[in-house]
Amino acid sequence: MFFKLSLLSCLAPFVASLILNTPADAVAGESMVVSWTASADDPNFALLLNNAGFSSPVSLPDDTDIDPQTSNDITVSLAGIPARTGYWLEARNTSDLGIIYAESAQFTITSA
Numbered sequence: 001m002f003f004k005l006s007l008l009s010c011l012a013p014f015v016a017s018l019i020l021n022t023p024a025d026a027v028a029g030e031s032m033v034v035s036w037t038a039s040a041d042d043p044n045f046a047l048l049l050n051n052a053g054f055s056s057p058v059s060l061p062d063d064t065d066i067d068p069q070t071s072n073d074i075t076v077s078l079a080g081i082p083a084r085t086g087y088w089l090e091a092r093n094t095s096d097l098g099i100i101y102a103e104s105a106q107f108t109i110t111s112a
C-alpha cells in the first residue's frame, strides 16, 4: 500500500508554484517590467502575451527561456503591441508551449 502511494506521487504531474505579477502602467511601444515570485523548483519558462482578441498568444521578444531563479523580473518591449484592454501574461513550458505554468490577471496597455 505504501509502495503504491509513493509510486502515485512520483507520477503526479509537475505543478509549478510560479506567480506572475500583473503589470501596471503598460504603454504601447514602450518597455514594460514583468515580475514574478518563484520557488526553488520552478522551471525555466517562456513569457507570452495574450488577449481574447488574438488568434494566438504573442511571444515577447528575447524572453523565450527565462530562468525564474536568477532574477525576479525582466523588462520587455511592447513595440508593435496595440493599445487595448484585456491583456494577460502567460508563463509556459519552453519546449511545450501547450503547458501553462502561470497566468497574470488581466491588464490594459494604453496608447503612448
Ligand SMILES: *[C@@H]1O[C@H](CO)[C@@H](O)[C@H](O)[C@H]1NC(C)=O
Pocket (backbone or CB within 6 Å): 014, 043, 093, 094, 095, 096, 099
Ligand atoms: C516541458 O515540456 C517537455 C516536453 O513536453 C517535458 O518533457 C517537460 O517535462 C516539461 N517540463 C515541465 C517542468 O513540465
